[in-house]
Amino acid sequence: MKSSPITRRELLMQATTGLVGWAFLHSPLLAHAFPGRSGEVLVPFLDQPPEPTSSQANLLDWSHLDSWITSNDKFFRVSHYNIPEVSTEDWKLEIIGQVERPMTLTLNDIKRRQKQNVISTLECSGNHGFSTFAGAIGTAKWSGTPLAPILEETGILENGIEVVFFGSDEGEEEVRKIKMRQNFARSLSITEAMQPDNLLCYEMNGMSLPKDNGFPVRLIVPGWYGIANVKWLKRIEVRDRRYMGRFMAKDYVTIREEKRGGESVWMETSVGRTQIKSLAAKVTHISKKYHIYGAAWGRPIKSVEVRIDNGPWLETTFVPNSEAEHAWRIWRYDWNKPAAGEHTIVSRAIDVDGNIQPTMDDPAIADKHTYWESNGQVVRRIQIN
Ligand SMILES: Nc1nc2c(c(=O)[nH]1)N[C@H]1C(S)=C(S)[C@@H](COP(=O)(O)O)O[C@H]1N2
Numbered sequence: 300m301k302s303s304p305i306t307r308r309e310l311l312m313q314a315t316t317g318l319v320g321w322a323f324l325h326s327p328l329l330a331h332a333f334p335g336r337s338g339e340v341l342v343p344f345l346d347q348p349p350e351p352t353s354s355q356a357n358l359l360d361w362s363h364l365d366s367w368i369t370s371n372d373k374f375f376r377v378s379h380y381n382i383p384e385v386s387t388e389d390w391k392l393e394i395i396g397q398v399e400r401p402m403t404l405t406l407n408d409i410k411r412r413q414k415q416n417v418i419s420t421l422e423c424s425g426n427h428g429f430s431t432f433a434g435a436i437g438t439a440k441w442s443g444t445p446l447a448p449i450l451e452e453t454g455i456l457e458n459g460i461e462v463v464f465f466g467s468d469e470g471e472e473e474v475r476k477i478k479m480r481q482n483f484a485r486s487l488s489i490t491e492a493m494q495p496d497n498l499l500c501y502e503m504n505g506m507s508l509p510k511d512n513g514f515p516v517r518l519i520v521p522g523w524y525g526i527a528n529v530k531w532l533k534r535i536e537v538r539d540r541r542y543m544g545r546f547m548a549k550d551y552v553t554i555r556e557e558k559r560g561g562e563s564v565w566m567e568t569s570v571g572r573t574q575i576k577s578l579a580a581k582v583t584h585i586s587k588k589y590h591i592y593g594a595a596w597g598r599p600i601k602s603v604e605v606r607i608d609n610g611p612w613l614e615t616t617f618v619p620n621s622e623a624e625h626a627w628r629i630w631r632y633d634w635n636k637p638a639a640g641e642h643t644i645v646s647r648a649i650d651v652d653g654n655i656q657p658t659m660d661d662p663a664i665a666d667k668h669t670y671w672e673s674n675g676q677v678v679r680r681i682q683i684n
């Protein structure tokens with residue numbers, strides 16, 4: 300295979316036309332593709348949004364899901380402020396605050412430390428529906444150095460309760476007529492920050508982090524919604540009080556009207572850990588043989604079931620080669636000879652503890668007045684001819 304960069308789509312075309320190259324068979328990441336059977340035809344869902352345009356967010360096109368790993372060029376991006384220009388030479392990461400030994404690390408310092416990988420799914424908690432916004436998700440192999448040993452080396456003081464992660468991007472915020480230029484920032488409790496999978500990440504799928512995804516270093520917090528994964532890191536600060544910046548306490552806040560007996564209790568909580576979720580992504584067929592493909596993520600998944608036209612829940616099978624604790628699992632259901640006409644397809648994921656993905660009218664979803672953290676079952680409509 301030539302050394303020129305080659306896109307996944309080109310590889311898949313070569314694979315389906317029989318010209319499977321050496322790199323395709325031997326690349327550990329691309330081996331996770333499931334390019335499907337030759338002659339396979341896509342049946343579009345009726346609720347499918349029009350082909351994602353060249354939108355800034357580069358959203359995942361679920362109807363063409365064909366790989367367990369999302370390549371960097373297809374990975375979504377969500378940025379609330381500017382995309383900062385960061386030069387590798389000048390870049391430094393400060394670790395300060397309630398610590399005995401503050402630290403300043405260069406990119407080389409970080410790269411010289413222990414390297415660790417995690418394959419994990421990153422989903423924006425704003426994903427909430429098919430006619431609106433559902434493609435802010437992807438799965439990558441993230442590489443970097445674990446955060447916990449660094450925090451340990453700084454010696455967190457007894458009064459430190461939170462770790463605040465600041466990006467280099469900045470915007471203007473206003474509270475009570477006070478205008479502030481601020482960097483994007485999010486915090487984690489000390490316990491959350493010390494989770495051994497958390498990375499100061501500098502590589503995505505074996506390449507330097509792309510500029511849009513946080514170059515040169517971002518935080519990766521497997522098992523948390525996108526918002527916790529601060530890009531373009533510049534400072535880590537241990538604090539003795541709770542951080543209440545926009546993205547902890549004002550935006551990305553879930554508002555729920557919970558019921559306690561006859562009383563409504565309004566709960567406002569910061570978007571946090573991911574929850575169990577699944578989705579039917581695409582339907583394909585070769586003559587009368589139909590396949591439904593989908594993904595399930597958010598919690599360690601035990602199984603996924605589908606239900607067609609309010610019939611019984613049916614077992615699906617996992618597509619091989621797709622298992623990592625924090626990554627989505629790709630599933631498939633063989634739908635033999637569906638009748639012509641319109642059908643509904645819905646999936647539900649079940650986690651290793653037996654928790655079932657809720658329906659949209661479950662109080663966990665229905666009592667929510669904001670769209671963040673929407674993990675209810677998604678009913679999709681399709682026309683079979
Ligand atoms: N510094 C910084 N980090 C950030 C953001 C941001 O705007 N600035 N957006 C967050 C949100 S809301 C999401 S969903 C993820 C998206 O990561 P990606 O752009 O690499 O896909 O980054 C998070 N980290």
Ligand SMILES: [Mo]
Nearest residue numbers: 423424525526
């Ligand atoms: Mo997000």
